[in-house]
Amino acid sequence: xxxxxxxxxxxxxxxxxxxxxxxxxxxxxxxxxxxxxxxxxxxxxxxxxxxxxxxxxxxxxxxxxxxxxxxxxxxxxxxxxxxxxxxxxxxxxxxxxxxxxxxxxxxxxxxxxxxxxxxxxxxxxxxxxxxxxxxxxxxxxxxxxxxxxxxxxxxxxxxxxxxxxxxxxxxxxxxxxxxxxxxxxxxxxxxxxxxxxxxxxxxxxxxxxxxxxxxxxxxxxxxxxxxxxxxxxxxxxxxxxxxxxxxxxxxxxxxxxxxxxxxxxxxxxxxxxxxxxxxxxxxxxxxxxxxxxxxxxxxxxxxxxxxxxxxxxxxxxxxxxxxxxxxxxxxxxxxxxxxxxxxxxxxxxxxxxxxxxxxxxxxxxxxxxxxxxxxxxxxxxxxxxxxxxxxxxxxxxxxxxxxxxxxxxxxxxxxxxxxxxxxxxxxxxxxxxxxxxxxxxxxxxxxxxxxxxxxxxxxxxxxxxxxxxxxxxxxxxxxxx
Numbered sequence: 008x009x010x011x012x013x014x015x016x017x018x019x020x021x022x023x024x025x026x027x028x029x030x031x032x033x034x035x036x037x038x039x040x041x042x043x044x045x046x047x048x049x050x051x052x053x054x055x056x057x058x059x060x061x062x063x064x065x066x067x068x069x070x071x072x073x074x075x076x077x078x079x080x081x082x083x084x085x086x087x088x089x090x091x092x093x094x095x096x097x098x099x100x101x102x103x104x105x106x107x108x109x110x111x112x113x114x115x116x117x118x119x120x121x122x123x124x125x126x127x128x129x130x131x132x133x134x135x136x137x138x139x140x141x142x143x144x145x146x147x148x149x150x151x152x153x154x155x156x157x158x159x160x161x162x163x164x165x166x167x168x169x170x171x172x173x174x175x176x177x178x179x180x181x182x183x184x185x186x187x188x189x190x191x192x193x194x195x196x197x198x199x200x201x202x203x204x205x206x207x208x209x210x211x212x213x214x215x216x217x218x219x220x221x222x223x224x225x226x227x228x229x230x231x232x233x234x235x236x237x238x239x240x241x242x243x244x245x246x247x248x249x250x251x252x253x254x255x256x257x258x259x260x261x262x263x264x265x266x267x268x269x270x271x272x273x274x275x276x277x278x279x280x281x282x283x284x285x286x287x288x289x290x291x292x293x294x295x296x297x298x299x300x301x302x303x304x305x306x307x308x309x310x311x312x313x314x315x316x317x318x319x320x321x322x323x324x325x326x327x328x329x330x331x332x333x334x335x336x337x338x339x340x341x342x343x344x345x346x347x348x349x350x351x352x353x354x355x356x357x358x359x360x361x362x363x364x365x366x367x368x369x370x371x372x373x374x375x376x377x378x379x380x381x382x383x384x385x386x387x388x389x390x391x392x393x394x395x396x397x398x399x400x401x402x403x404x405x406x407x408x409x410x411x412x413x414x415x416x417x418x419x420x421x422x423x424x425x426x427x428x429x430x431x432x433x434x435x436x437x438x439x440x441x442x443x444x445x446x447x448x449x450x451x452x453x454x455x456x457x458x459x460x461x462x463x464x465x466x467x468x469x470x471x472x473x474x475x476x477x478x479x480x481x482x483x484x485x486x487x488x
Contacts, residue, residue, distance in 0.1 A: 013099040013108050021066050023484050025435040026138035027471045035060040035071045039080035043123035044140040046092050047133040049111035050121035053346055061106035070104030081109050090118045116344045119151045137472050137480025146318040146401055154343045160316040161359040164211040165227040173212045178220040184368050205361045214315055215361040218263050225260045233259040233270050235326040237277040242452045263310045270306045277328050296409050297333055298385035304378045305335050305405055311363050314339025336404040347396055351379030399475055424458045435471055435482035
């Protein structure tokens with residue numbers, strides 16, 4: 008960062024009057040504060056972050072006590088991190104007072120989590136949430152360890168499961184396909200095939216084998232299923248005309264193939280279908296609300312790539328259908344070195360290669376990383392908004408919009424509440440503050456849908472945590488024009 012860039016950054020901070028995911032403010036007027044939590048959280052998050060010293064709690068420039076000594080102290084604390092953090096420091100003179108910025112780079116995923124050695128890996132690992140640093144959960148720390156140490160959770164076994172529990176028609180179909188596609192395995196004894204294909208380990212079927220071939224895997228792993236709901240509105244708090252919370256509600260059990268079919272059936276029966284008459288041929292064509300190929304790829308992706316560790320045994324895949332969108336969420340964020348900006352562009356690290364390879368053998372998936380591009384192209388062909396991908400603290404979420412979200416295309420000029428919102432949000436405001444301020448005038452759900460969201464879409468209102476719009480620490484601030 009150059010000195011002039013730091014000066015511009017200070018102006019932006021003073022205009023928005025808030026910290027965020029990537030900015031931490033420290034006065035440092037009387038000495039160097041402890042930085043271990045923030046050094047850890049910025050090093051662990053995508054894109055890193057910046058610590059700006061010399062800004063007081065009221066966002067005025069107070070200047071640091073001693074720029075040279077401060078930078079020395081920053082380096083000393085950075086050296087106590089594992090791996091060692093190497094910040095890049097920049098100084099700037101603003102109205103005769105010195106401001107210092109320490110830029111913290113994200114560490115490689117093979118080195119995460121970055122933690123303070125004095126507290127240990129579990130207690131010293133932090134993650135950035137909004138404008139604060141939060142302890143990583145045991146699962147978040149484990150997720151990095153699992154990748155680095157190549158822990159294969161899909162190969163764990165349940166002491167109650169026996170080989171006969173997976174000797175079904177599904178296994179017979181798989182073995183038949185395997186022998187055709189991999190003839191070198193066809194001549195081997197069945198016990199050796201089981202071992203080489205990670206179907207059986209130490210005499211017991213693996214979790215992968217149970218999820219793929221058992222008639223009812225939930226007898227051993229009750230929550231490794233799918234829950235699906237269709238909500239009569241655009242928010243969970245909305246109810247239908249007779250007060251119903253759900254139009255449809257189902258728990259979908261079975262093995263992976265059965266859950267895939269069951270989930271697609273649930274979506275099909277709750278999707279609207281338009282009948283289109285081709286003017287040239289007079290033939291009738293039915294067009295579903297969402298492209299079925301995109302829905303199938305999303306469900307398949309969730310079943311294959313979800314986290315199957317003991318940390319997520321109680322977390323099913325969730326499908327939520329609203330009037331304006333379809334959401335699917337699976338336990339376990341993006342795995343390994345994959346990031347949101349690389350989705351569908353580069354080969355991904357595979358969390359569950361046994362399950363992925365088996366589904367390829369069964370011709371259920373190509374296993375060539377074509378799923379995300381297929382989803383994106385299908386939505387484009389349907390002339391619908393691009394899918395929204397989110398990776399948030401151990402979950403991966405995808406949202407498909409059906410184009411009926413009125414607020415996304417509605418102009419805001421004729422909405423009387425928009426000016427009031429923009430004036431109120433000159434100081435960053437939370438959702439609860441908006442609800443309290445406009446109490447009695449409009450319900451918060453109505454306000455968010457018809458005023459706040461359109462203002463965000465138009466760029467008149469900004470999120471303080473743009474990459475995590477659902478964060479409970481989210482605030483809304485009026486854009487500078």
